[in-house]
Amino acid sequence: MKLFGLAASLAVMASMAQAEETLALYNWGDYINPDILTKFTEETGIKVTLDTYSSNEEMLAKIQAGATGYDIVFPSVHMNDIMLKLGLLEKTDINLSPDFKNIDPANLRSKEDPTSSYCLPYAWGTVGVFYNEKVTGPISSWADFFAVPEKTGGKITLLDDMREVLAIGLMTNGKSVNSTDPADVQLATDYILAHKASVSAFTYDSMAMLASGDIAAAHFFVGGNVFFVDMPDIKYMIPSEGATMYQENICVLASAPDKENAKKFMEFYLRPEIAAMNVAQQYNGTANVPARDLIPEAIKNNPNITVSADTIARLHIFEDIGAALKLYDRAWNTIRTAQ
Amino acid sequence: MAMRRQTAVLTALLSPVTLFLGVFFLLPLLIIAVFSFLTPGLYGGVEWAFYPWNYGRIFGWADGIMEIYEPIYLQIMARSLGFAAMTVVLCLLLCYPVAFWVSRLPARWRLLFLFLITLPFFSSLIVRLYAWLLILKPSGLLNTVLLGIGVISEPLEILYTPAAVVLGMVYVMVPFMFLPLFSSIDNLDRALVEASMDLGATRFQTFIKVILPQTLPGILGGAVIVFIPSVGNFIVPDVLGGAKGLMIGNLVEQQFLSARNWPFGSALSMIVMAVVLTVLLTSITFAKRKGGQNA
Numbered sequence: 227m228k229l230f231g232l233a234a235s236l237a238v239m240a241s242m243a244q245a246e247e248t249l250a251l252y253n254w255g256d257y258i259n260p261d262i263l264t265k266f267t268e269e270t271g272i273k274v275t276l277d278t279y280s281s282n283e284e285m286l287a288k289i290q291a292g293a294t295g296y297d298i299v300f301p302s303v304h305m306n307d308i309m310l311k312l313g314l315l316e317k318t319d320i321n322l323s324p325d326f327k328n329i330d331p332a333n334l335r336s337k338e339d340p341t342s343s344y345c346l347p348y349a350w351g352t353v354g355v356f357y358n359e360k361v362t363g364p365i366s367s368w369a370d371f372f373a374v375p376e377k378t379g380g381k382i383t384l385l386d387d388m389r390e391v392l393a394i395g396l397m398t399n400g401k402s403v404n405s406t407d408p409a410d411v412q413l414a415t416d417y418i419l420a421h422k423a424s425v426s427a428f429t430y431d432s433m434a435m436l437a438s439g440d441i442a443a444a445h446f447f448v449g450g451n452v453f454f455v456d457m458p459d460i461k462y463m464i465p466s467e468g469a470t471m472y473q474e475n476i477c478v479l480a481s482a483p484d485k486e487n488a489k490k491f492m493e494f495y496l497r498p499e500i501a502a503m504n505v506a507q508q509y510n511g512t513a514n515v516p517a518r519d520l521i522p523e524a525i526k527n528n529p530n531i532t533v534s535a536d537t538i539a540r541l542h543i544f545e546d547i548g549a550a551l552k553l554y555d556r557a558w559n560t561i562r563t564a565q
Numbered sequence: 566m567a568m569r570r571q572t573a574v575l576t577a578l579l580s581p582v583t584l585f586l587g588v589f590f591l592l593p594l595l596i597i598a599v600f601s602f603l604t605p606g607l608y609g610g611v612e613w614a615f616y617p618w619n620y621g622r623i624f625g626w627a628d629g630i631m632e633i634y635e636p637i638y639l640q641i642m643a644r645s646l647g648f649a650a651m652t653v654v655l656c657l658l659l660c661y662p663v664a665f666w667v668s669r670l671p672a673r674w675r676l677l678f679l680f681l682i683t684l685p686f687f688s689s690l691i692v693r694l695y696a697w698l699l700i701l702k703p704s705g706l707l708n709t710v711l712l713g714i715g716v717i718s719e720p721l722e723i724l725y726t727p728a729a730v731v732l733g734m735v736y737v738m739v740p741f742m743f744l745p746l747f748s749s750i751d752n753l754d755r756a757l758v759e760a761s762m763d764l765g766a767t768r769f770q771t772f773i774k775v776i777l778p779q780t781l782p783g784i785l786g787g788a789v790i791v792f793i794p795s796v797g798n799f800i801v802p803d804v805l806g807g808a809k810g811l812m813i814g815n816l817v818e819q820q821f822l823s824a825r826n827w828p829f830g831s832a833l834s835m836i837v838m839a840v841v842l843t844v845l846l847t848s849i850t851f852a853k854r855k856g857g858q859n860a
């Protein structure tokens with residue numbers, strides 16, 4: 227009898243566990259407003275778990291190696307294309323949802339999925355230069371940036387990212403950031419090598435160092451603005467020679483255990499007030515047109531975050547360059563080995 | 566009968582270990598070895614076709630079209646070996662006298678000291694390295710203190726230099742050097758040391774002829790345990806070196822991630838393993854020969 231009771235209670239527990247709906251997100255670190263997840267759980271009862279990665283490649287390698295249990299990933303556009311080619315993503319028909327009309331067509335950037343029947347534009351932003359104006363004075367170009375150490379004694383850092391760093395060399399030479407021409411990549415390598423001695427480090431840890439005054443300028447994502455709300459001397463600029471931009475999309479994995487919940491989350495994120503909540507905490511751009519009116523004034527009126535059309539014209543986005551990646555890898559090894 | 570039972574017991578005892586090593590060590594090693602001869606997949610992974618140029622890129626038989634031979638891979642390897650060797654030497658110089666001092670302490674203090682040595686393992690390596698970043702940066706603790714007491718007038722530029730990398734590596738590796746050293750120094754036969762001094766040997770002679778040979782197993786053990794992870798370390802050069810000097814560990818990591826070239830990463834890993842194995846075998850042979858002399 228006792229045994230029967232135990233079995234019964236186990237059965238009840240099992241059905242409760244089944245009833246508990248879940249959604250597993252796999253996102254970049256610090257790349258979603260946690261309040262959004264709380265609100266989603268409050269409204270739907272779906273429990274959300276969040277794991278993080280620090281690069282597209284890390285995420286891809288993990289999914290390719292057979293990691294399962296994740297429902298939603300947030301790849302950059304070029305990685306979205308790669309994952310589609312590899313058959314790792316699930317068709318969601320999110321473009322048929324009524325709220326999809328909120329999405330700016332300019333943000334449908336995937337080459338493999340131009341109508342967004344798989345993934346939903348999540349957020350976009352620029353990669354520019356943060357600088358401490360008290361030390362560097364006004365600067366507006368990559369040439370100004372690399373001249374900071376010699377002119378002022380202040381230190382500068384670049385991102386520890388192969389394509390971002392080489393993109394600087396390509397843009398300053400007037401070449402495409404997606405060039406597959408060895409001569410272009412060589413020009414870019416030469417440009418970076420010529421300035422390597424002025425660069426203190428290739429790092430993502432630059433924002434705290436900039437705030438403490440240990441460095442004077444840093445190559446970083448627009449989201450870094452969140453650290454300097456109360457520090458008016460720290461400014462952000464999009465260099466005149468050009469800068470890169472990024473956009474991540476919300477994609478459902480083909481291996482997702484809870485595809486329906488994943489679709490619910492995408493639809494939830496189509497709502498303007500939810501997209502605006504993310505901007506308010508992340509300081510980046512949204513593809514949701516009505517949401518752009520709902521974001522805090524300070525962000526809306528900051529010309530560096532809410533960039534003008536002629537600034538947007540200077541921005542370049544990374545595309546999948548296939549086998550030409552080897553050129554960049556060799557260039558990056560050379561740059562990082564040179565003394 | 567007894568023999569057969571012994572065999573059965575031995576089999577039962579050893580099979581879990583064998584299985585564990587087989588599944589978690591030999592099998593991955595085999596996969597890496599096989600991958601190092603395969604064609605890289607466009608988006609990571611491998612294509613199952615033989616490809617001789619993963620090694621060719623490193624040693625000089627690349628075809629010049631698909632793959633280009635560049636000497637920088639061997640340079641990076643050499644630099645990593647140099648840093649690892651420096652780490653071993655500095656750890657040894659730091660730990661040897663301290664191990665002597667600790668071995669003379671009363672038992673209670675000794676235990677406390679050994680506990681303190683292992684204490685850093687209780688927190689994550691990344692967190693500890695970021696703590697070093699805060700200590701070493703121009704406005705950090707070290708410079709604040711040194712400027713405050715007037716030892717220096719300008720902040721020291723340590724962060725993002727090779728010196729910071731060596732310092733970080735030594736910091737991470739010190740416990741691995743200390744523990745084997747301590748155990749061999751603690752077991753030192755003090756009667757032999759006294760006898761040597763009584764028979765008129767100088768302190769230096771006693772050290773070279775009596776103490777050093779007896780503690781050699783500890784020195785070699787510590788050196789090997791420090792050397793192996795130092796060769797492949799990529800976190801310290803990234804965080805404290807500002808990712809400016811590429812190490813072999815960084816190169817391997819990069820091949821599996823941003824370069825999406827698993828076979829080349831595998832080939833580099835095989836070379837690291839070959840180097841480490843050579844060092845290991847040489848030191849074992851050396852220790853055996855020395856041991857033979859003593860006996």
